[in-house]
Every structure is written in structure tokens, then in C-alpha cells.
Amino acid sequence: MERYREEIERLSTTFSEKDGMPPVCGRIINYLFLKPDAEATFEELITYFQVSKSAVSNALKMLEQRGVVISKTRYGQRKRYFSINVNIDDILNVISEKHIQMKGYVHEIIQLRSSDTEVDKNLRNVLKLINLINEKYPQIIAEFRNQLNNENQ
Amino acid sequence: MERYREEIERLSTTFSEKDGMPPVCGRIINYLFLKPDAEATFEELITYFQVSKSAVSNALKMLEQRGVVISKTRYGQRKRYFSINVNIDDILNVISEKHIQMKGYVHEIIQLRSSDTEVDKNLRNVLKLINLINEKYPQIIAEFRNQLNNENQ
DNA sequence: CGTTTAGTTCTGAATATTCAGAACTAAACG
DNA sequence: CGTTTAGTTCTGAATATTCAGAACTAAACG
Numbered sequence: 001m002e003r004y005r006e007e008i009e010r011l012s013t014t015f016s017e018k019d020g021m022p023p024v025c026g027r028i029i030n031y032l033f034l035k036p037d038a039e040a041t042f043e044e045l046i047t048y049f050q051v052s053k054s055a056v057s058n059a060l061k062m063l064e065q066r067g068v069v070i071s072k073t074r075y076g077q078r079k080r081y082f083s084i085n086v087n088i089d090d091i092l093n094v095i096s097e098k099h100i101q102m103k104g105y106v107h108e109i110i111q112l113r114s115s116d117t118e119v120d121k122n123l124r125n126v127l128k129l130i131n132l133i134n135e136k137y138p139q140i141i142a143e144f145r146n147q148l149n150n151e152n153q
Numbered sequence: 154m155e156r157y158r159e160e161i162e163r164l165s166t167t168f169s170e171k172d173g174m175p176p177v178c179g180r181i182i183n184y185l186f187l188k189p190d191a192e193a194t195f196e197e198l199i200t201y202f203q204v205s206k207s208a209v210s211n212a213l214k215m216l217e218q219r220g221v222v223i224s225k226t227r228y229g230q231r232k233r234y235f236s237i238n239v240n241i242d243d244i245l246n247v248i249s250e251k252h253i254q255m256k257g258y259v260h261e262i263i264q265l266r267s268s269d270t271e272v273d274k275n276l277r278n279v280l281k282l283i284n285l286i287n288e289k290y291p292q293i294i295a296e297f298r299n300q301l302n303n304e305n306q
Numbered sequence: 307c308g309t310t311t312a313g314t315t316c317t318g319a320a321t322a323t324t325c326a327g328a329a330c331t332a333a334a335c336g
Numbered sequence: 337c338g339t340t341t342a343g344t345t346c347t348g349a350a351t352a353t354t355c356a357g358a359a360c361t362a363a364a365c366g
Contacts, residue, residue, distance in 0.1 A: 004265065007265055009257075011261070014258065017350090020172070020173025022354055022355085023354080023355095024354080024355080030262075030362095033262045033266075034265055034266060036266070036268055036270050036272065036320055037270065037271075037272060038272045039213075039350095041312095042312070042313065043312085051355075052314080052355060052356045052357070053312090053313070053314085054314075054316090054355065054356065054358095055354075055355050055356075056311095056313090056316090056355080057313060057314055057315085058315095058354085060313095060356080076363095076364080077312085077364095078312055078313090078363060078364065079312065079313095080311095080312080080313080083273075084286070086272060086275040086276065086279065088275075088278060088279070088282065091279065091282075098364085101341075105164075105167065109164075109183075109186045109187065110183070111331090112157065112160055112187055113186075113187060113189070113289075114173065115189050117189050117190065119189065119190060119191045119237075119239060120240040121348090122241075123239065125241060125301065126239065126241070126244065128297070128300065129241065129297050130300075132293060132296065132297050132300070133293060135192075136289065136293050140285060140286060140289050142286050143285065143289075144281070144282050146280075147281065147285070149276065173325055175323075175325085176324080176325095177324080177325080193344065194342095196341070196342085204324045204325075204326085205325060205327070205346075206326090206327090206342090206343070206344085207325065207326065207343095207344075208324075208325050208326075208329080209343090209347090210343060210344055210345085211324085211325080211345095212342090214344090227352095229333095229334080230334095231317095231332095231333060231334070231335095231341055231342055231343090232341085232343095233342075233343080234343065295341095
């Protein structure tokens with residue numbers, strides 16, 4: 001992974017600057033993404049980035065909470081293996097969750113406003129759009145799965 | 154707007170804690186969202202939140218950059234009016250931009266990896282999914298517009 | 307059940323962010 | 337073209353975040 005050191009640093013700024021994560025989070029994400037099996041141990045991350053155990057521990061906790069990283073243990077070993085969550089269903093769920101949250105927010109604003117101006121009309125339209133997107137989502141996913149199945153024949 | 158003071162404070166935490174914006178940004182967003190016309194002047198924000206001109210200036214700059222807020226001047230007045238951008242096309246563009254960015258990131262990772270493991274296969278699938286979503290987007294929007302037109306008859 | 311291994315949580319120093327206040331700019335009024 | 341109005345940019349203090357190092361916990365080895 002030595003050859004990726006600079007790329008990891010460059011790509012990490014996206015996550016820290018745009019997504020509001022600490023630098024160590026961004027580094028870990030990209031390290032994992034660039035590993036052939038997308039997986040690393042705690043120890044490995046510490047030695048590669050020369051960073052403290054607490055920094056890695058907190059970063060991994062944050063990434064697991066966001067659903068970006070998952071950890072596994074193997075055959076009763078103490079050691080844990082941390083990897084990028086590339087599970088399609090999980091990714092779709094994260095996106096879906098965001099939509100639901102956005103819907104909840106817009107809904108609450110509309111409730112609080114309880115008026116009937118042009119803006120209210122627009123807000124209701126935004127809500128309709130969110131609903132429509134959410135509604136269409138399963139269809140897109142179905143089509144995606146279909147596409148995958150066809151390719152594997 | 155006095156009656157919304159507490160709600161604004163409560164709703165603002167979402168934006169500061171989850172979206173990585175400064176507190177003043179969250180407050181301004183919600184203030185605007187709860188105003189009947191979704192619009193306010195610079196002066197108005199300063200007096201309502203008892204906050205400095207620089208804080209408001211920087212917050213509005215950030216919000217305009219993110220596409221959440223737009224500002225207008227009126228009839229050659231010096232004063233500017235800041236409002237939430239509820240323009241559907243603009244909102245859709247922001248979402249689209251995010252997709253394009255995500256696509257670019259995943260693409261770059263795949264390029265850098267230049268391997269052919271199970272993870273690579275998964276990443277290519279993620280890319281396919283992003284592409285499919287982007288492809289379907291215009292259709293959803295068309296359907297949405299259609300829905301709006303039918304309602305207005 | 308003492309020891310090791312693997313990671314977590316606590317404490318505080320270094321650093322970054324947020325914002326107030328002052329200095330500044332740019333438009334347009336008179 | 338001096339003055340006012342409306343906002344921006346600069347400077348630094350207050351506060352929050354990030355992370356290192358130390359103390360701690362929890363699992364499982366022997």
C-alpha cells in the first residue's frame with residue numbers, strides 16, 4: 001500500500017473538507033478502498049498512518065456509525081477486521097434513510113408554517129418529489145438487480 | 154417570527170451537527186424556511202439573532218455556495234434579499250451534481266486499484282447503480298412535472 | 307484466575323473553527 | 337465628489353475538534 005500514500009492523502013481531503021469528517025477518517029476510508037480486499041486490521045492502520053490507537057478507534061467508530069465501514073471477527077479470534085461496506089442493500093438503505101430524514105424535515109417545516117403561500121406550495125411540491133423518488137427507488141433497484149442477473153448468464 | 158425562536162434553535166442542530174455547518178448557518182436556514190415568504194434582509198438576521206455582521210455575511214456566503222440560499226436585489230436598491238432556494242430545477246441540479254461527484258470518486262478508486270477482485274466487481278456494480286440512478290432521474294422528474302400539471306388543471 | 311492481546315475511554319495539549327469588532331469596499335444618493 | 341447605506345474582509349479571542357498518551361476494559365489464552 002506504500003505506493004498509494006500520496007493518493008490516499010489527496011483523496012482524503014474530500015471527506016474531511018466536504019463531508020465534515022476528521023482527517024483520519026478520510027485516510028482510513030481511502031486506505032480500505034484501495035486495498036485489494038478492502039480490509040485492514042487496527043494494528044495495520046496504526047502502523048501505516050503512524051497515528052495513535054485512540055485516533056483510529058474513534059475514527060472507526062464514526063465510520064461504522066455512518067455505515068461506511070463494517071468490522072468482523074474471525075473464528076473466535078480477538079482481532080477484528082475492518083472493511084468498507086460494499087453491500088449494495090446496505091448502501092441503498094443508507095440513501096433511503098437520508099431521503100426519509102429529508103422528508104421528515106420538510107414535513108415538519110410545512111407543519112410549523114401552517115400557512116398557504118407560494119412558498120408553502122413549493123415546499124409541498126418538494127415533498128411530493130421526495131415521495132416520488134422514494135417510490136421509484138425499489139423499481140430502479142429491481143432493474144439494477146435484473147441487469148446484474150442478465151450479465152451473469 | 155418570535156414564536157419560532159425555540160423551534161429554529163432545535164431544528165438548527167441538524168444542520169450544524171449532521172451537515173457540518175456552523176450554528177449560524179443552521180439558524181439562518183430555519184429562520185428563512187419558517188418565514189411566510191422564505192425571505193429576509195441582512196439587517197433582519199442580525200437583529201433577530203443578535204449576531205455580528207461578519208457572522209451573517211460568512212454564513213450567507215457558505216449557504217449561497219451550497220445552493221441553499223439565493224440573494225436578489227430589487228429595483229436598483231442597495232439592500233439585498235436573501236431567501237431559500239426552492240426552485241425545483243436547482244434542487245434537482247444539486248442532487249445531480251452530488252451523483253456525478255460520487256461517480257467520479259468511485260471511478261477514480263477503480264482506476265487506481267486496477268485489479269480484478271471481488272471488491273472490484275462490487276465497486277463496478279456500485280458505479281452501474283449510480284449510472285442507472287442518474288439515467289432514471291430525468292424520467293422521474295418528467296413524471297413529477299406531469300403530476301404537477303395534472304393537479305393544476 | 308493471572309497474563310496477554312485488542313481495542314476503548316479519559317485527559318489534556320495542539321490545532322482549527324466560529325464569531326465579534328474594526329477596518330475596509332462598493333454602490334448610489336444628494 | 338463627499339456621505340450614507342449595505343455588506344465584506346481582516347484580526348484575534350473564545351470555543352470546539354482532533355488526536356496523543358495514559359489508564360482502563362473485556363475476551364480468551366495458558
